[in-house]
Amino acid sequence: MAMNRRDTFKLAGVAAAAAAMPSIAVASEAKAKEVAKKAGGKSVVIVGAGFGGLTMAKALRKSDKSIEVTVIEKRSMHMACPLSNGLLGGLKDMSLSMFVGDYYEPATKYGYTFVNSEVTSIDRKAKTVSTSTAGDVAYDILVLSPGIAYDYEKQFPKWSKEKIAHVAAACPAGLMPGNEHIALKRQLENMDDGTVFIVPPAKGKFRCPPAPYERTAMIANYLKNEGIKGKVVVLDTRGGKFAKAKAFKESWADLYEGLIEYKGLTEVTDVDPVAKTITYTEYANVDDEKGVSKTEKYEVCNLIPLNKCSPVIAMAGIEHNGGGYAKMDGYSFKSKTDSSVYVIGDAVTHKIPPSGQTAIWGAQRATGQIIAQLNGTVNDPIKGLPAKAANVCFSMVGGKPEEAIMVTHTFSADKSGVLKGKGSVPKPKDGKGKFRSEGTAKATREWFGGVMREMFA
């Protein structure tokens, strides 16, 4: 098994030299692969080093040192999405450094291999994953934790590729951390008086359901504290029925009077990033089919398109739904199609919220299932269910003083055959009858510290 590790390193070395002589590299890798496969049948390859992937890599290694773990990730640095709206909102002592982490730290500490490369194809028959720069990697168990992708094409079928690229850069979505968040922050810092538009995904499953509404509060907080004359306009399709809606609305009304305009029945039809205008149809009520089309000027536009699953799931050729999310084997985190392939994080079709903590929860459960599979023992996928407070999700709503709201989810084995979450939005003890409190904001920061420790410490 130690041999296996050595081979992986050899592989990395070969890959570095490969630029000059690609054909030689391929041959050596093939050999390395063979050795690896004979080395004990305990190689787990994880695609995606987000909340799910990093949690699992550490958990596997902590549980069983004989398991060889390789994590493949296309980004060279990790940035967390939770709490990043606080960064946009200019909360005290928040800086980019809070949100980033280097992959070397946990990989070295827990003894797994980090491969900074993009997956280009997956061969389930040969049990190999091909990468853009590090050759092929063999697996006994493959774990896919690839996250989401944006579906501008489906939402705006008339837009050209160029237009999509232009809008994506000009109106960053900010659900996939990194460039998009930094761009949004820059735009807010540079903005003049005027309107910030926030467009939540028009329909379907999307990452972090409270995010657009937390962002609404946080950007209103920013405008308020910076003395910017303007407002935040939310162009939603949900008619006010969104995650933690009551709690958000209470905070918006109490803290940001006149700064937030929520339009619940709209359809965005166009964005002109040159003129900085957004065109949308606003409907008077659910029976209004015609609506009124409006074109308005924006200073900052946060257009969050429809979400879909990362194409890695389809690339693996496992069964998935229309959005590309992987179909699951019952209540487990195993793919319905292939017992050697597990799926975690946002890419699953379990009816549990796509959140950081849920990804961690799923990764932990999947780890138990994988270890059982590798050791030929039984792990009942409904063990410990229903899991009370399996997901806790906080949203910052106030800046001065810092205040937050929360939701907790109980996950259970639903009759429909998948895992399902049921949420409840509590009022905190220190909230004086409101949904938000300062204690909850402190818990939010502590929660964030904890999930970062889960992945990196």
Added chain:
Amino acid sequence: MERRNFLQLSATSAMAVAIAPSLITQKLHAEDGTLFKTYEKVQLKDAEGNPLKASALVEEENYIFSYPYAGTPAIMVNLKEAATSDVELVAEDGTKYLCKGGVGSKGTIVAYSAICAHQMTYPKKDMAMFQYVPSTGKTLAYEHAGIFVCSSHLAAYDAKQGGKVLGGPANQGLAQIILEVDADDTIWAVAVLGPDKFEDFFSAFKKDLKKEFGRKGAKKLMKTEAKVQELKNFTAQLIQA
């Protein structure tokens, strides 16, 4: 290391069978070096430096003290009912161990490491989220109170059963601080039972601990005595969900 310990354990267990079956269980939380570790025997004292008396502990109050290191907080509680001993708990790595019951005249006094076994949230001077929630309280983490709760991710632990996980995201229970009450009613901390998080804790909070305890202060072993304080006086804000 784990393997070696396991073998050692099996050898002692094998011997124990011949003597009396009940001894097997005792061997499980004997000093096998993995899940039971003795530290300095430390006397618990009040803020004025007077020995704390077991009979003087207020029921269901959170008492915080440092143990086994200056930087690792522990919480002692005098429960409403006696704590159970020999409950089987399972550490994250699969190792099984048996908890110890409470001490004091009614067996109600227990102590646990106050570093959450989930992601290591711990009580700090500016705020505390990890605490025992009295049985009259309410928590989102579990159907009843009278348990330890970490409010940052709603991990719930059974105070009566060795810190066993009741709900929430933790994969293993709290490390139990083993107490002794002497004939003169004085209380002593002597050992740690169960999977502790001390090494991970020192590494994850290096910066914070350095600020509070100096470069190496947090890792200093507690010796002879430890000051005990009510958690509500120790921290500026108790946060409990």
